[in-house]
Amino acid sequence: MEGPLVSLIIPTQRRLDGLLTAARSTFRQTGVTLSGLELVIVDNDQTDSARATAAILAAEAPFPVTYVHEPEPGVANARNAAMAQAKGDLIAFLDDDEEGPEGWLAALLAAMARHEADVVFGPVRGRAPRDVVAHRDYLERFFSREGPAQAGLLDHYYGCGCSLLRRAALPDPVAPFSAIRNHIGGEDDLLFGQMQRQGARFAWEPAAWVWEDPVPARLSxxxxxxxxxxxxxxxxxxxxxxxxxxxxxxxxxxxxxxxxxxxxxxxxxxxxxxxxxxxxxxxxxxxxxxxxxxxxxxxxxxxxxxxxxx
Structure with missing residues (x-):
């Protein structure tokens, strides 16, 4: 698929196994031109704990991998640091506890073109380990993101994980996320709320889904x-x-x-x-x-x- 360079961004903080899973899932994407992609890993740890893992991934990757160390804590800081290094006209976000199936990115790109959207969101399917029994249905639902059964434009928005953004539509193309939400999250809600007030078009694509594997400490x-x-x-x-x-x-x-x-x-x-x-x-x-x-x-x-x- 020809088109603008797509920057895949994965923020991470001391979740090396999850980072490996998330990053390697981007290497297996189909229906896209891999030479038109790049991966930006932003490490939001006080020390550069993901640097060696990023180097391993860079050696495996079918496209360029950039490692960014952002020691100043905060999810908005991490996303902005990655945005500053990303070269793409389009930005795809994947969390370090998510895994994208092979057609995930192609589905996002197709939906953006079809709906002339500024942001496209996809479903998230929570996946708990087999040994989790208590409140299993609730926990998997909690870590999932559900939406309309049909693809189409939205009058609302979702979170940043499993999304594709058009950089030109952002109010600030380099540092769009507000630092006031660094410690509590919701920096994406503030951004998308501002974009909505400015007339941005949001779309939903059910085929662009990802797995989410919460760390054990969160399954309670x-x-x-x-x-x-x-x-x-x-x-x-x-x-x-x-x-x-x-x-x-x-x-x-x-x-x-x-x-x-x-x-x-x-x-x-x-x-x-x-x-x-x-x-x-x-x-x-x-x-x-x-x-x-x-x-x-x-x-x-x-x-x-x-x-x-x-």
């Missing part, structure tokens, strides 16, 4: 419920961060969140007592509601940008 309710709470904070925080701040939107999300937290919190309590199999799903909805209500300052949860322990 203690992690996912905290993460659900943080996800819930997103809409309220985005309204507060708008220019000018959308205080009416903040109030609306907080009110909706309070009702959601109370209703599903009570229901989750009942389901836990009765050992209902969908207890975790209900607790998740309660946590997201609470996050909409408690979104500021001391309630913000930091999932990213933490330095390695000494």
């Amino acid at each position: 309710l203690s992690y996912t419920i905290r993460r659900a709470f943080a996800y819930g904070q997103g809409p309220s925080a985005a309204c507060a961060a708008a220019t000018p701040p959308n205080y009416l939107g903040v109030a609306g999300w907080m009110a909706q969140g309070l009702v959601q937290a109370v209703v599903f919190g009570v229901l989750a309590g009942i389901k836990r007592l009765t050992r209902a199999p969908d207890y975790a799903f209900t607790l998740d909805r309660a946590a997201r509601g609470l996050g909409k209500t408690l979104w500021w300052g001391p309630f913000k949860i930091h999932f990213y940008g933490l330095r390695a322990p000494a």
Whole structure:
């Protein structure tokens, strides 16, 4: 497939096995001209812990591999550091716990051309190890991203992992991600929200799906419920961060969140007592509601940008 150079970006932080899986899946892409691709690995560790792994991958790769070390912690810092080094007119993001099937990138590119889109998103399929039994359905669903059954334009947006962006459509083609979300995530939500207000076109392609293999430490309710709470904070925080701040939107999300937290919190309590199999799903909805209500300052949860322990 002829076209603009595509830069594949994989941010990573101390997940070398996942990095190997994600990167090698890009080497196996079909339906694209490999000479038109490059891979940019950005290592967001305090030390350059992924440098040797990146060198191994560069020796195997059918296209150029660039290693970037960004020691300043933060997911926005990492993405921006990669963007600054990437040469492509098109940017494809893959996380270091994801694996793209052979036709993944070709499906994204075809959808971008077909819909004249600025950003294309694809599904994510969570995959838990066989030894995970407790709340397995919920955990796999939590780490998945579902969307419409049919391809087409969207009136909303998803996260950066498993996406293709047109650089010319970005408000800042070199450093588009806001550092204010370095430690809590959601830097992609801020970017795509800004792009949407500026008239960007978003599309969805069901055929452009990837696997996601969460690290074992994340396969527990203690992690996912905290993460659900943080996800819930997103809409309220985005309204507060708008220019000018959308205080009416903040109030609306907080009110909706309070009702959601109370209703599903009570229901989750009942389901836990009765050992209902969908207890975790209900607790998740309660946590997201609470996050909409408690979104500021001391309630913000930091999932990213933490330095390695000494």
